[in-house]
Amino acid sequence: MTTKIANILQCYALGMGIKQISRSFELSRNTVRRYVRLFQECGIPIKELVSMPSSRIQEMFSEGGGRSRIPSQRQLELEALLPEYSARLSRRGVTVKSLYEEYHKTHPNGYKHVSFGNYLMRYRMVTHVVGHVEHYAGDQMYIDFAGDKLEVIDNESGECLSVEVFVAILPCSHYTYCEAVWSQSRQDLIKACENALHFYGGVPMAIVPDNLKAAVVRSDRNDPVINEEFAAFAEHYGCTVYPARVRHPKDKALVENAVKLLYRSVYADVEGLVFNSLESLNAAVFESLSTFNGRRMSGRPQSRREQFEQIEAECLRPLPGIRYQMKERRSVTVMRNSHVTFKLHHYSVPKEYIGKRVEIVYDADTLEIYHGLRLVATHQRDDTPYAYTTKDAHGLPGRHGSYEKDLE
Numbered sequence: 001m002t003t004k005i006a007n008i009l010q011c012y013a014l015g016m017g018i019k020q021i022s023r024s025f026e027l028s029r030n031t032v033r034r035y036v037r038l039f040q041e042c043g044i045p046i047k048e049l050v051s052m053p054s055s056r057i058q059e060m061f062s063e064g065g066g067r068s069r070i071p072s073q074r075q076l077e078l079e080a081l082l083p084e085y086s087a088r089l090s091r092r093g094v095t096v097k098s099l100y101e102e103y104h105k106t107h108p109n110g111y112k113h114v115s116f117g118n119y120l121m122r123y124r125m126v127t128h129v130v131g132h133v134e135h136y137a138g139d140q141m142y143i144d145f146a147g148d149k150l151e152v153i154d155n156e157s158g159e160c161l162s163v164e165v166f167v168a169i170l171p172c173s174h175y176t177y178c179e180a181v182w183s184q185s186r187q188d189l190i191k192a193c194e195n196a197l198h199f200y201g202g203v204p205m206a207i208v209p210d211n212l213k214a215a216v217v218r219s220d221r222n223d224p225v226i227n228e229e230f231a232a233f234a235e236h237y238g239c240t241v242y243p244a245r246v247r248h249p250k251d252k253a254l255v256e257n258a259v260k261l262l263y264r265s266v267y268a269d270v271e272g273l274v275f276n277s278l279e280s281l282n283a284a285v286f287e288s289l290s291t292f293n294g295r296r297m298s299g300r301p302q303s304r305r306e307q308f309e310q311i312e313a314e315c316l317r318p319l320p321g322i323r324y325q326m327k328e329r330r331s332v333t334v335m336r337n338s339h340v341t342f343k344l345h346h347y348s349v350p351k352e353y354i355g356k357r358v359e360i361v362y363d364a365d366t367l368e369i370y371h372g373l374r375l376v377a378t379h380q381r382d383d384t385p386y387a388y389t390t391k392d393a394h395g396l397p398g399r400h401g402s403y404e405k406d407l408e
Contacts, residue, residue, distance in 0.1 A: 005061050006050050008032060009039050013046040035061055074110050078103070082123040089124070093263065096120060135171040135254075138315030140242075141204045142255035143168045143193060145212070148263065150180055150285075155276045163278060165285075166192035169258045170200065174297065175308035176258050178266060178289055180281050186214040187326060190233045194324055197237060200308075202316025206240045210255075216243045229327065236324045238317065265292045325363040333357055338396045340369060344385040349377050350394045 004025065011021050018036070022029045038061055039049070049057070071079075085099050100116045111119065146165040153160055164184050168177045177196045181188040189212065197203055209215040218225040226234075226241050234241045269288040275281040293304045302310070332340045334353045339346040342360055349358065353371055361368045362381060369377040379389050390396065 005035060005057055008035055009046060009049065012036055012039070074107070077107060078111060078116070078119055079123075082120060085120055086124050089120070093260075136315075137172045137312040138202070138204055138317070139172065140206045140208050141168055141170055141196065141200075142208045143196070144210045144255045144259065145184055146178075146259045146262065148267065150267075150270065150281060152180075152275050152278055152281055163281070164188070165262075166196075167255060167259055167262065168193070168196040169255050170204065170308065170312055171254045173308040173312040174254070174258075174304045175200065175312065176262070176289070176293060176304060178262055178285060180278055180285055182278065184212060184214055186227060186229055189214040190230060190324065190326055193233065194237075197319065200316060201313065201319070203237045203239050203319060204316060206242045207234060208242050208244055211243055215241065232327070233324050237320060262292070325365070327361050327363045330360045330362070331357055332360060338394065339388065339390075342367065343383055345382055346386075346388045347377065347379045348388070348390040348394045348396060351396055 008021055008025055008027075011024070012018075012032075016024075018029055018032050021027075022032050025032070039046075042049075042060060044052075081103065085103075088094050089096070089099065096117050097113075099120070100113050103110060103116060110116070144167050146167055148165075149162040150165060151160050152163055163180045163182055166179055166181050166189070169175065177199045179192055179195060181192050193207065213227075215227055215230045216224055224243050226243075231241060266285055266288040269291075270281070270284050273284065275284070293308075296303050297307070300307070330342065332342070334340055334349050334356055336354060337346075338351045338354050339348050340358060340360065341347075342362065347367060347369070349369055353376060356371060358376065359370045361370060365381055367379045367381045368375060369379075377391070377394070379391075382389055
């Protein structure tokens, strides 16, 4: 490059014009004019200049050798505010538009909205360097609960009940699902996850939750402990559970951003409306969600729904034939008659477990009794109060059956 600069100045000294030099060396006319201006200002003859070391010529004609632009007063004022604005932009509900409105009130002669946004984004690009994460179709589903809650009014008492909002997103297509649930309990989380999978019409390879107690018992970078019931749910649908790292919000940045977008769409649509049941609230949420997914994405030619149908719908694995039967657990002691009691009904257990603590695992249809990890009895669930369900194979002591046989 230094030799090229010397050749340009030699051509100029020989009488070649700026336009001709620009065309010959394939440089812009402004660049050639800058080299000529710096050559004229230095006052060094061309023969002496050409014989100078390359490093010295480079120093003289580099960008730093040109005129430095002094920043204006309004630029200095804005640059002093950028660290605070950048930090606040990460908070919930804060947007570039709201920050500009605040800036414009205190600096009416300052920059306009577009220039303000450019300065702020340029500052964040320099101070918040992030890596790109490639998302593959059908690979993951991110789940989380929104920070802000919605409300349901009880018909009888008139009490205002707060409800949680579950959010799921497929990161490849950005296809989003949300619904209102009563709590962040394990039962509500599993039910909402299952509804999300049926909404998508398929199963991804992995579910990525935040470190919710209902999903993750103990957070660990290398070996997290997943809640048994949630792990059983994932196994039923043939996917794995891979929780996000603790205090690493960028691991689940897409679902966090989806929550922010839902604040501006779904939350705004239901604001001010009164709902007397969770079903009526969810009906309004689903209607607004359909509009949200059908709206064209910013900077892309298609909507979330169109993108999902084009690139991700076929990559999801099929849903199982039956829904997941959620099982509950309860610890009890085997009574002296070798039965355990569950919801006022008595179920038999082999007599060698009398007096021992066992665990009942049950759903709507069956009831399993475990001693440690060993399955000791299985019964069909029967909620008839004060009745007995007994199996002869358990070899229970005492008389069984009617005394009428002894009278015959």
